[in-house]
Amino acid sequence: MNIQLQFDFYSLFGLVAISHGIFLLIFIASKHYKSISYRLLSFILFVLLFEIIHDFFVNTKLILYVPGLLSTGNIFSYCIGPLIFLYILSLTRPLFKLKYLHFLHFIPFVLYNTFNLPKYLQTVSQKLSFLNYYYSSLESNPKYFFETRGFTDIFTGFLRYDVHKIIYVAIAFYFFLTYKKKILNEYSNIEKTNVRWMKTILYGYLTIWLLIPIQRFSGFFDVDVILIKNLSYLLLPLHIYFISFIIFSQQSSSKLVLKNKTSSEIDKEELQKIIQKSNASLVEEKLYLNPDLTLTLLAEKIAVREHTLSMAINKILQINFFDYVNKQRVAEAQKLLRDSEKKQFTVEYIGTLSGFSSKATFYRAFVKHTGKTPGQFSKSLS
Structure with a gap:
């Protein structure tokens, strides 16, 4: 097999993020293993790491050595939205506990992977054949797959993968804003509280996920699709550094506890x-x-x-x-x-x-x- 591996700045950026993410997982496991919020954050981190590792292998062509990874890039796509939603819920509700009802959010994850099981079980020769075809097609024409799939198919992919995440972040935003409204009625300083970085994580994820569709549809516009594609490889690694900021911001933050209020009226x-x-x-x-x-x-x-x-x-x-x-x-x-x-x-x-x-x-x-x-x-x- 004549393989020409491809290592560039974007691959190196992803590799550093992978190392950083593994360090964060170990840090959470050793320091905060009892906290539900941190456990949910570690699951988010694991999902992101898996996707970054998959992208790293595809981008460098190392996947030709481990073709079994093919088609697994989106295996946890339907987990990330629910995990972020539950993470915000755990921060805004002091007595939050995971219940069986919460696992209903992961039904799309189960259905998606059940539907894609035949892809995962393809033989090594089938996967290698597709990978060689994929890389040779991109080398001859960077817009090949945009032209082959067409706008409708790519738009369907956007609805299938991205909208699900955006909806969950929007719901998490609703719970956050409700929580913030209550906080502002009890505190005169919210700079050193979980409100600040909850807002940061939600805005950050929403921004990143709204940027991903730009890469999906870039082939239909007069732009450098290779540059856009390379820039898109930076988005998931940025998630890792983003989570690192959140974790170490939390070290000096206080989780605010809201008191139950009676409904009695006074003239x-x-x-x-x-x-x-x-x-x-x-x-x-x-x-x-x-x-x-x-x-x-x-x-x-x-x-x-x-x-x-x-x-x-x-x-x-x-x-x-x-x-x-x-x-x-x-x-x-x-x-x-x-x-x-x-x-x-x-x-x-x-x-x-x-x-x-x-x-x-x-x-x-x-x-x-x-x-x-x-x-x-x-x-x-x-």
């Missing part, structure tokens, strides 16, 4: 009094300068139930707790920016003095409540 006049009491304590004692101020701490300070205080802020002020506290912090920042004795301080330091835990949160809150960045506000004073 508007009573809620107004609670807001007056809360404002007095928040402003006079400058509780907002504590970057980790929570609804629980403020409620204890003014001797009311957390649910009652949250209801007062939501119904009377029509904002969440996060914005309620940050509005006071922005007012403090404006006061400091007007102070001539504070001119030597940087804008970022002013944010820290005002109770903000990060530059990004400070800038977002300042623009939201004033319509200007801190820098623009400072310049307008002079």
Whole structure:
């Protein structure tokens, strides 16, 4: 067999990602084996590693030595969406446990592989014959398979593999946004919490999966299909580095626990009094300068139930707790920016003095409540 192996930057990038992924699996197994969230994350990592290894063997032509891998690239395609959904669910529900009902999400995985069993069981000679035909066809015409399959067949593949994943991420987004809404009603700082990296993982996966169809349909446009194909080989390895970021971000993050709230209603006049009491304590004692101020701490300070205080802020002020506290912090920042004795301080330091835990949160809150960045506000004073 005359084989000309092909190693390039994209293959090397994938090989490094494989090594990194194996290290992460060992790290999770040794450090976090008891956590359901981490177990689900390790399954996600395993699935991605399998697909990257398959792509690596195809891209380098090493698959000619192990033709048994042929057709297995999408074997776990119907697992990744449900796994990400269950992972987000485990993070947003403190008492989450895997139930038999959850395994219904993997029925498409079983059906897909049952349907493709004949492909997996092809003989070695059949698989080698196809691989030689595949590589020779690509060498003679990079757009051969686009022209042979046609738009309809490729679009069917997009519906079959990609839409399933996107739907699951969309559902996970819904649970995340519901969770975030509750968090903003109880915490004034979410920078060091699981909210930040949950949002990152969902946006990251959604972006990557929306980019994959570009490669699928690139052959129908006047573009360099080889370049697009090579770039697509970077997407799955990027998942590995993405998960690495998530894992090590979690090391310094706190998982927030939401308390159950009663549904009792209180009249508007009573809620107004609670807001007056809360404002007095928040402003006079400058509780907002504590970057980790929570609804629980403020409620204890003014001797009311957390649910009652949250209801007062939501119904009377029509904002969440996060914005309620940050509005006071922005007012403090404006006061400091007007102070001539504070001119030597940087804008970022002013944010820290005002109770903000990060530059990004400070800038977002300042623009939201004033319509200007801190820098623009400072310049307008002079």
